[in-house]
Amino acid sequence: MHVDHDSAVPPYLQLAEILRKRIESxxxxxxxxxxxxxxxMQETGLARNTVRRAIEVxxxxxxxxxxxxxxxxxx
Amino acid sequence: MHVDHDSAVPPYLQLAEILRKRIESxxxxxxxxxxxxxxxMQETGLARNTVRRAIEVxxxxxxxxxxxxxxxxxx
DNA sequence: CACCATTTGTTCGTATGTATG
DNA sequence: GCATACATACGAACAAATGGT
Numbered sequence: 001m002h003v004d005h006d007s008a009v010p011p012y013l014q015l016a017e018i019l020r021k022r023i024e025s026x027x028x029x030x031x032x033x034x035x036x037x038x039x040x041m042q043e044t045g046l047a048r049n050t051v052r053r054a055i056e057v058x059x060x061x062x063x064x065x066x067x068x069x070x071x072x073x074x075x
Numbered sequence: 076m077h078v079d080h081d082s083a084v085p086p087y088l089q090l091a092e093i094l095r096k097r098i099e100s101x102x103x104x105x106x107x108x109x110x111x112x113x114x115x116m117q118e119t120g121l122a123r124n125t126v127r128r129a130i131e132v133x134x135x136x137x138x139x140x141x142x143x144x145x146x147x148x149x150x
Numbered sequence: 151c152a153c154c155a156t157t158t159g160t161t162c163g164t165a166t167g168t169a170t171g
Numbered sequence: 172g173c174a175t176a177c178a179t180a181c182g183a184a185c186a187a188a189t190g191g192t
Contacts, residue, residue: 087160144178160184
């Protein structure tokens with residue numbers, strides 16, 4: 001899991017794309033838990049808000065659902 | 076234009092609601108320019124990112140369109 | 151019940167990049 | 172070049188919800 005800060009594609013979109021592919025490939029199937037924000041921060045080196053933004057992209061696409069205090073899950 | 080930090084409704088949703096009503100009431104009609112982020116920051120006392128978040132809500136609702144370097148306009 | 155760890159939610163202040171006129 | 176306006180990102184702090192001890 002790696003994002004390129006020098007890319008023309010902003011990091012939050014790169015991360016969204018990474019997660020999207022993991023979902024569409026079936027690596028993360030329906031109902032599966034998406035890695036936590038904290039974990040994704042550590043894995044990618046991105047800030048919390050940036051990770052959240054990536055997740056919000058997936059939420060707006062209907063790919064995942066988020067529940068406060070619980071986690072993020074593949075729809 | 077006023078947001079209440081003690082409200083259960085987060086400021087970014089309060090601002091989104093304020094702008095939504097100004098659009099739906101016709102005070103801001105189609106094609107009209109939405110006040111700039113800087114202006115809304117000064118008017119509401121909110122931070123830049125918070126104002127942007129409110130606008131993103133309206134964008135996701137299709138009420139406004141944003142053009143970088145130009146401005147935000149009622150759809 | 152209280153307490154705590156985990157996880158998501160919101161906001162702030164700041165900095166820098168990009169686009170338009 | 173400059174001013175304005177939006178775009179992205181960082182780091183920090185605290186709130187709220189959940190689940191387990």
